[in-house]
Amino acid sequence: MTFWLVLAVNSITFGGLLFLLSAGFSLIFGLMRIPNLTHGSLFMLGAYIGATFVIGMLGVKLNFWLAALLATLAVAMMGALAERLLLRRLPGDQMAQVLVTLGLSFMAADFCLMVWGGDPLSVNTPSTLTGFARFGALVFPNYRLAIIVIAVIVAIALWLLLERTRLGAMIRAGVDDPDMARVVGIRVSQLFTIVFALGAGLAAFAGIIGGPILSVYPGLDQDMLPLALVVVILGGTGSLLGSFVGSIIVGFIYNFGQALLPELAYFVLFLPMLLVLLLRPQGLFGRHVP
Amino acid sequence: MFRKVTRRKFMAGTAAGAAVAAFKFPTPAIAQAAPFKLGLLTVKTGPLAQGGIQMEQGIVTFLKEKNYTFAGRKVEFISADTGGNPAGTKTKAQELIERDKVDTIVGPLAAFELLAITDYIAQQKTPCLSLAAAEDMTQRRPNPYFLRASATSSQAMHPMADFAAKELKLKRMITISEDFAFGYEQMGGFQQTFEENGGRILKKLWPPIVTPDYTPYLAQIEGVDGVCQGFAGSNPLRFMKQYAAAGLKFPVVTGETGGDDALLRSFGDEALGLYSACPYTLDLNTESNKRFVAAMNKDYSVDPGFYCAGLYVNGMVVEAGLQKTGGKSDDKAAFMAAMKSVTLTDTPRGPIKFDHLGNVIGDIFIRHLEKANGKLINKTVKTYNNVSQFWTYDEKRFLQQPVYSRDFPPVKS
Numbered sequence: 033m034t035f036w037l038v039l040a041v042n043s044i045t046f047g048g049l050l051f052l053l054s055a056g057f058s059l060i061f062g063l064m065r066i067p068n069l070t071h072g073s074l075f076m077l078g079a080y081i082g083a084t085f086v087i088g089m090l091g092v093k094l095n096f097w098l099a100a101l102l103a104t105l106a107v108a109m110m111g112a113l114a115e116r117l118l119l120r121r122l123p124g125d126q127m128a129q130v131l132v133t134l135g136l137s138f139m140a141a142d143f144c145l146m147v148w149g150g151d152p153l154s155v156n157t158p159s160t161l162t163g164f165a166r167f168g169a170l171v172f173p174n175y176r177l178a179i180i181v182i183a184v185i186v187a188i189a190l191w192l193l194l195e196r197t198r199l200g201a202m203i204r205a206g207v208d209d210p211d212m213a214r215v216v217g218i219r220v221s222q223l224f225t226i227v228f229a230l231g232a233g234l235a236a237f238a239g240i241i242g243g244p245i246l247s248v249y250p251g252l253d254q255d256m257l258p259l260a261l262v263v264v265i266l267g268g269t270g271s272l273l274g275s276f277v278g279s280i281i282v283g284f285i286y287n288f289g290q291a292l293l294p295e296l297a298y299f300v301l302f303l304p305m306l307l308v309l310l311l312r313p314q315g316l317f318g319r320h321v322p
Numbered sequence: 323m324f325r326k327v328t329r330r331k332f333m334a335g336t337a338a339g340a341a342v343a344a345f346k347f348p349t350p351a352i353a354q355a356a357p358f359k360l361g362l363l364t365v366k367t368g369p370l371a372q373g374g375i376q377m378e379q380g381i382v383t384f385l386k387e388k389n390y391t392f393a394g395r396k397v398e399f400i401s402a403d404t405g406g407n408p409a410g411t412k413t414k415a416q417e418l419i420e421r422d423k424v425d426t427i428v429g430p431l432a433a434f435e436l437l438a439i440t441d442y443i444a445q446q447k448t449p450c451l452s453l454a455a456a457e458d459m460t461q462r463r464p465n466p467y468f469l470r471a472s473a474t475s476s477q478a479m480h481p482m483a484d485f486a487a488k489e490l491k492l493k494r495m496i497t498i499s500e501d502f503a504f505g506y507e508q509m510g511g512f513q514q515t516f517e518e519n520g521g522r523i524l525k526k527l528w529p530p531i532v533t534p535d536y537t538p539y540l541a542q543i544e545g546v547d548g549v550c551q552g553f554a555g556s557n558p559l560r561f562m563k564q565y566a567a568a569g570l571k572f573p574v575v576t577g578e579t580g581g582d583d584a585l586l587r588s589f590g591d592e593a594l595g596l597y598s599a600c601p602y603t604l605d606l607n608t609e610s611n612k613r614f615v616a617a618m619n620k621d622y623s624v625d626p627g628f629y630c631a632g633l634y635v636n637g638m639v640v641e642a643g644l645q646k647t648g649g650k651s652d653d654k655a656a657f658m659a660a661m662k663s664v665t666l667t668d669t670p671r672g673p674i675k676f677d678h679l680g681n682v683i684g685d686i687f688i689r690h691l692e693k694a695n696g697k698l699i700n701k702t703v704k705t706y707n708n709v710s711q712f713w714t715y716d717e718k719r720f721l722q723q724p725v726y727s728r729d730f731p732p733v734k735s
Contacts, residue, residue, distance in 0.1 A: 035541050035542070038537070038541040039537075039538060039541055042535070042537045042538070042541070046535055046537075141367075141368070142367055145367065145371055149372075149375075150371040150372030150373075150374075150375050150376075151372055151584070151587060151588050152372070152556035152559045152560075152585075152588045153588065154559060154563065154588050154589065154590050156590065157567075164569055171568075171569045173567045173568070173569075175567070176567075242534075244563075245534075245535065245560075245563070245564065245567070246534050246535070246560060247556065247559050247560045247563060247588075249369070249372075249555075249556035249559070249560075250368065250369050250371055250372065250556075251368065251369025251532075251556075254369070254532075255532045255534055256534070259534075286535075286538075287535075287537065287538045288538070290529065290530075290533070290538040290539065291538035291539070291541065291542065294501070294527070294528055294529065294530075294539075295528075297529075297530055298530065
C-alpha cells in the first residue's frame with residue numbers, strides 16, 4: 033500500500049515540475065506556432081544560473097528563492113532577445129524554426145559546458161523545506177510537497193493572467209486567430225516577445241526548482257525536452273488546462289511505468305503520445321490542429 | 323574581404339603545390355628521431371564530457387611531467403573529440419590512424435565507443451589503451467591490440483562484494499544500476515561473489531540511463547540491509563541525493579564510477595557513509611601519486627579521480643613499453659608485446675602488471691566516504707592486493723560461464 037501511495041504522491045510532484053516546464057512550451061507553440069526546441073536548454077540555463085547563486089560560485093551567495101527569481105528574469109531576458117533577434121526573422125517557417133532552435137540548444141549546451149564545466153552541480157534544498165512530512169507510515173520529503181504547491185500557485189497565476197487580464201485576453205485572441213487579432217488592433221508581434229519571455233522564464237524557474245531533486249549537469253536539457261514534448265502533445269498546444277492535465281498524466285505514466293514495467297519505461301511513456309497524435313492530433317484540450 | 327582568386331593564380335598555386343609534393347624529403351636515417359605520435363580519443367562535448375575532459379587532463383599531466391619525451395623520443399600528442407557516440411568514435415579513430423598516423427591510441431571513454439572500433443584497431447594493428455570496462459574485450463573475445471590498465475566492470479565489484487559480506491556483514495541486498503552492459507557486468511560480479519559468501523540479492527533494479535527521478539525505484543527498496551549501486555557519470559550524485567531524500571538509511575556500496583574522487587566536489591552530506599571500490603584512490607601514499615595529485619592541484623585546481631588517474635597510468639605504460647623496445651614502435655606487434663609485459667611498481671594506483679589477455683592485475687581499494695575538516699574524502703579502509711579480472715576464480719571456469727548480464731547470475735527466488 034505504501035508503495036502505491038509513494039508512487040502516486042511522487043507522480044503528482046513530478047507532474048508539478050513538468051507543468052512548470054511545459055506550460056511555457058505550450059504557450060509558445062500555441063501562440064507563435066514555434067516548436068521551441070531550446071526549451072530544455074532554457075530549463076538547464078535556469079538551473080545553472082540559479083545554482084551559481086545558491087552555491088555562491090561568484091562569491092555572491094543568495095537565498096534559494098532570490099536566486100530562482102534572478103535566474104527566471106535572466107533567462108526570460110535571453111528568451112526575449114532570441115525571439116527579437118532570431119525567431120522574428122523566420123515567421124511561419126517551421127522547418128527553419130526547428131533548425132534554429134535546435135542549433136541554439138546545441139550552442140547553449142556547449143556554452144554551459146564551457147562556463148560551468150562538466151562536473152554536476154548539487155543544489156541544496158532551501159533550508160525551510162528540508163525534512164520530511166509523515167502521514168502514518170508514509171514518509172515524504174517536504175520539498176517535493178512544496179513543488180506541488182508551487183505548481184498549483186503558478187497554474188492559478190497563469191490562469192488568472194490568461195483569463196482575467198487584458199493581456200491574457202490579447203494572448204488568447206492571438207492563439208485563436210492571429211490575423212483577426214491583428215485586424216482588431218492587437219500588436220501580436222509584441223505579444224510574441226512577451227509570451228516567449230514568459231515561457232523562457234517559466235522553463236528557467238522549473239530548472240532551478242528542479243535543481244535540488246535532479247541536480248544540474250550537462251545533458252539535463254536533453255533529458256527534459258522529450259518530457260515537455262510528450263506533455264504538450266498529450267495535453268494540446270496553447271491550452272493551460274491541457275498542460276496541467278498532461279503533466280499530471282505523464283507524471284503518473286512515468287512513475288508507474290518505471291516501477292512496474294522498467295523494460296518498457298520509454299515505450300509506455302511515448303505510446304500515449306503516438307495514440308493522441310493518431311486519434312486526436314489537437315491533443316486532449318487543444319484548440320486547433322497543429 | 324575575400325581575395326579574388328584568378329585562374330592564373332590558381333594554376334600557379336596548384337603547380338607549386340604539386341612540385342612540393344613531388345619533391346621527396348630524405349627519410350631520416352634513424353627512425354627514432356621521428357616523434358612518437360600519441361592519439362587520445364575522448365569526449366569533450368555533451369553529457370559524457372565530464373569524464374572525457376578529466377581523461378585529457380590525466381594524460382597531459384603525465385606528458386608534461388615527462389616533458390613530452392618518452393624513451394628519448396619526442397611525443398606528439400593529438401587529441402580528438404568523439405562526441406560520445408560510436409559513429410564519431412569510428413571517424414576520429416580513422417582520422418588518428420590514417421591521417422595523423424598515430425603510433426598508439428589512448429581512450430576512448432565508454433564501452434560502446436570502444437566496441438565501435440575494436441575490429442578496426444585490430445585490423446590496423448594500432449595499440450589501444452582504454453578505460454572502457456567491457457569485460458569480453460579481455461575475456462571471451464580478446465583483442466590482441468587492446469590493453470586495459472584500469473579495470474573490467476566487475477574487477478572492483480568482486481572485492482566490494484567480499485567486503486560487504488565479510489566486513490560489513492550484510493546479508494540481504496538490492497542492486498540498482500543503469501540499464502546497460504556496464505551496469506549488468508558490475509552488478510553481476512557483485513552478485514556472484516556476494517552470494518558465494520552467504521549473502522543474497524533480493525532484487526536487481528535497472529533504471530534507464532536517463533532517469534531524472536529515481537523515486538519509483540527507491541520506493542521498491544525495503545526489507546534489506548544494504549544497497550549496491552553501480553551508477554556512472556552524474557547519476558550517482560542524483561541517486562544519492564534522492565536516496566537520502568526518500569529517507570532510506572541502508573548502507574550503500576558502489577564501484578569506481580559511483581563513488582569516484584572527482585565526484586566529491588559535487589556530493590553533499592547525503593553521500594556520507596558510502597563505500598566504494600576503486601582501482602585508484604586519491605589518498606594512496608606512493609611517490610607517483612603524490613606527484614600526480616600535486617600536478618593536478620596546481621594545473622587544474624582539482625583533485626583527480628579515476629578517469630584522470632587511468633589516463634596517467636596509461637601514459638606510464640606506453641612510456642615503459644617504449645623503454646623496453648629502445649624507443650622503437652614501428653613493429654606494432656613487438657611494441658604491443660613490450661607494453662603487455664610491462665611491470666610497474668610505482669603508479670598512482672599502486673603496482674600493476676598485465677595478464678596474458680591484456681588486462682591489468684592491480685590493487686583495488688575499498689574506501690569509506692567521510693568528512694574531514696569540512697571536506698568530503700574517500701578514506702581507504704582496506705586494500706585488496708593484486709586483484710585480477712578473474713578475482714579468485716579459475717580462469718577457465720570463469721570464461722566458461724556466460725558474461726555477466728541482466729539475467730546472469732539470475733536472482734534466486
